[in-house]
Amino acid sequence: MVFIFLALLSVAYFIALENIYNKDKCAKGDKVGNRKVIEVYYGDVNGLVDSLTKLVNSYRLLIGGAAEINQITLAKKSEVRAALKRVDELGDIIDEVIDVLGDSLGVYVNYMNHKSESIKCKVEPEYIETEIDQELKLQD
DSSP states (O other): OHHHHHHHHHHHHHHHHHHHTOGGGSOTTOOOOOHHHHHHHHHHHHHHHHHHHHHHHHHHHHHHHHHHHHHOTTOOHHHHHHHHHHHHHHHHHHHHHHHHHHHHHHHHHHHHHHHHHHHHHHOOHHHHHHHHHHHHHHHO
16 A cells, blocks of 8 residues: 555656756746745645645545455445446546646756755855854854
């Protein structure tokens, strides 16, 4: 069961990587420089991850319910088919969320890569050492 969730997250990760390399979708003039926009976007991505987690848990419960219905000797085949149909429908929704999440993660990871490169160019090792020294002095 946990394997299904990990597999879904792996798929989302690979979709995100694919989207990082598809940068030509935006026009050159379309730039986002406002930190607040990125923070809200990150919150939206986290909301998608939470939704995916809840959907996967529901999916697992539906599969378990279908298995239980199938084991009941008095259960009709139509009841089992209906349960499996619900599982399939939820699976389609989960696939859509994974696609959206993959696109969203791609954009956010791209933002973080650019931010990291910018910081690397501007931060000098002695500033980091000073920061660490000051942090250690505060702990004493």
